[in-house]
Amino acid sequence: MTGPLLLGVRHHGPGSARAVRAALDAADPPAVLVEGPPEGDALLPLAAAEGMRPPVALLVHAANDPGRSAFWPFAAFSPEWVAIRWALARGVPVRFVDLPAAHLLAADEAAGAEVGGGGAHGREAARIDPLRALAHAAGHDDPERWWEDVVEHRGAAGDPLAPFAALGEAMSALREAHGDGGRPRDALREAHMRLSLRAARREFGDAVAVVCGAWHVPALARTVPVGADRALLKGLPRVRTEAGWVPWTHRRLARSSGYGAGVTSPGWYGHLFTAPDRPVERWMTRVAGLLREEGRTVSPAEVIEAVRLADALAAVRGRPLAGLGETTDAVRAVMCDGSDLPLRLVADRLVVGDVLGEVPEDAPAVPLQRDLTRLQRRLRLRPEAAGRTLELDLRRDNDAARSRLLHRLRLLGVDWGEPAAGRAGTGTFRETWSVRWRPELSVKVAEAGVWGTTVEEAASARAVASARAAASLHQVAGLVEQCLLGGLADALPVVVSALADRAALDSDVGRLADALPALARSLRYGDVRATDTAALARAATGLAERVCVGLPPACTGLGAEAAAAMRARIDAVHTAVGLLPGEGGTTGRWWTVLRGLAARDTVPGEIRGRAFRLLLDGGHLAEGEAARAMALALSRAAPPAEAAGWIEGFAGGASGGGLLLLHDERLLALVDGWLASVPPDAFTAVLPLLRRTFAAYEAGVRRSLGELVGRGPAAVGRTPGALPPDGFGASTDADRADAVLPVLHLLLGTDRTAAGPAGAGHHEHAEATG
């Protein structure tokens, strides 16, 4: 035959791939040209290397900026991959012929546009979709389905070259009607392809084969003067580039954003490509296997029925063969009882699939590693095998950037630095790390290359993926914190919305309450690091609202241990709620919740006491209410164990309860009176709890309390001011109190002259609440 063999394909089309292999076998061309960036030519032999397993992507990025990059992904069922492997296996020369990525990246730089791999394979919405136009001409709504029907699902029969000829004609007709279809850059690309084709024909003869998008076939078949093509390409801007292979995943192939040629069902295409025959039957068997693994009973009879239904559906819809749509509908109706839930599993595991590509060890370094090296140099943070401790002051730019880098690497599983316990009380602007570079970390960096080309991009992608996959609310809350620490502003909104979703569905108040403190902390970090935290604040407030709604029912009917755990949670939530920003609506609700808890009889004494104490500390109790409530809780009708729990909750532990008792003698009198009234047998039962309560007080407080109580009920029970305890005067010494004021003003930074009346006010207030 005369002229080159032009094989028009759909990128990632298994039928195209099969047809390309058959056509190459039949024609046996002296050289194979593939649509792709010529920068990858040197890397082509690696495609046949031992450790190379698709899906992989050819990556070209600007040498000085790994963030500016373009990908050409290949799956096992990509026609381009099949052609490359065919050529390498036979020792036939193979080359990429597309416009060099150097121009593409330079053009994108000029336009300031986001760079995607779309340059090579893209079909943007604004452009004419050639397949859509063809499908409409054939009377089909869905171009993908039409293409599958006429090309991908077609059996391998007849002349292997005929379909390409027919497709070429159809595309010629389309291009006559639509011109460049709204893709001006195609003119440049096709000019470059024509020039490369011409050079190849001079070198290898006329029978060379070209594998390219079907759309380009008419342009390559056209004869254009060499001069015109050269003129078109003259003076194009270019940047210095570097290229490499990176492992890819089916999931990223399925990603529609950024990669125009994204396919939604790589797993299904892979199946179509690898299944030797009866694809629908084999698919149904795999689906049944997966569902059985997940614990559903699927009988062989159901597999048969599913196949029959898929075929019947194809007939109703007028398709030659059952496609993914038909098989999915059949699986839903026959194996899943019409439910979409198990179907989602099938879509996730089989239709998309978990296939992860591999790249040989000796492949050039991934751009992520290069970016890391660059960052290490810039931040003066060299990878050293000897461990050392790094003190970072986040107020300094360089240290803040170092901290972000270490946090991002941790997100990527590259534990170069581990957070270490810093000096006590260092505050939020200091961080202590112990850093040590281990050789295996290089491997981790290479593995992380699948997430992106720069550390920031990769960490963001990883965080988003983890947030979507995370099993527990707690994990997502942790991720939020990590995102803030790593300064991943792009990932944060996604992670926060994942958090909000999970919080809404979680019905365990305990877990919600556990997640809240981390969030509140994150908000404060965000402030220190000047991150925009509005969305996070919303999520945290939402979480707090849910805790407020769910907490009261969750506090009833608890055993002793559960009550203690819940009390700790209430403390944590109380602190967290105080950190939340906003107009205070949430705080108001929280006080209402505490009030409800304190008053409800079915709530364990420990929690009631704690709630009361928090209300008291917050100044939300009226004069005398604490004493009244305590009297009520400790009254004779209350079981001693409950009452002891109340005391533990109210005054227990390290919360300063001892001082409270010391200073409000009415409360102490109540405790004392209650203790004296506990019957002997019950006393033994409550003793351990009481001991725990009072043993946690500081020694000084314990001694003073002891002395106070030692004077007997009369001394304890007297009204304030009657007889002072040891070391205290009979009444307040106004002069001595005034002497403290200047120092207080100095400490608080308040204005001395204005403080006179205000100070008096404070004094009254203190009396009123104390």
Next chain:
Amino acid sequence: MTVPATAPDTPAAAEPAPGGVLRPHAEEAFAAELAALAARDDRRRPPNWRLSPWAVATYLLGGTLPDGTVITPKYVGPRRVVEVAVATLATDRALLLLGVPGTAKTWVSEHLAAAVSGDSTLLVQGTAGTPEESVRYGWDYARLLARGPSRQALVPSPVMRAMAEGMTARVEELTRIPADVQDGLITLLSEKTLPIPELGQEVQAVPGFNLIATANDRDRGVNDLSSALRRRFNTVVLPLPATPEEEVDIVARRVGQIGRSLDLPSSGGLEEIRRVVTVFRELREGVSADGRTRLKSPSGTLSTAEAISVVTGGLALAAHFGDGVLRPRDLAAGLRGAVVRDQAADRAAWQEYLETVVREREGWKDLYRACREADG
């Protein structure tokens, strides 16, 4: 109650049949369309089918024939649902239509039977008291005693007649039928034969026989299908109305009809209906209408039929105890009742919903206050 939820206003309702029945069968009401389809249908028809599967799907989904005959859509919803249902019948598998009340299960089943067999009357209306005779056969005892067992004394069930004549039988509310009667269907569906031991005979199904069952998948306390029976069916779940507008439209229409028959004043209220539908949809789907807040779904069905009864209940309250205008306080108690079925879990879900969505929403303050009051 079955509301033809996603079915449009039917011409049948507008023009009473000559005989003057309240509601003619589908094959009578749409005889002209069926005839036109049969005349144009040149595709392969399964044995004993009146139409090809493609034509059956067109009959349900609507379309225009080459000669300009307009086929009205009987089912407004995803195409896929009808296509799977028709393909199921074409593979002689039994079809189970599942869905909450108000998703047009019965409606679809009737029209499928009318289009496939030209007869939608071979019907078993399932109840807790449905005896085995209504899915197998019974006896005319007078004749049985007088002449002894014979085919003349046998009273065939609709299912048996469908088997003998190659027609489509229908079973309504399959899950209400007692489990032992359901079991009678298992071998019948797999062996396609019905032995009559009293006569030493059997009825073998001829091609074209099939069975369409409908069931409510969210009602608890009914006779759940055994897995053995479930395996005999292909299951198609009929979805709830896809868009809020569709659902508002359905609710408003039904409320109007019921209101007239109860002699309630129909005072506007479309805005309140929209709110009720929004609340139902948001809770059912577990996400707020703007897609930004995820919500807990309560355990109740929250079907369109329930939304209708909440609104009619509110209307009755407004008419008899209020000022005749539907207001949030008339709806609040009904809403809470429909949402909170399980006191613990649903109550939390409802309160969370009120606090996180209703309270924040522009112009919903009155509804929020009314619901908070109703919540006590």
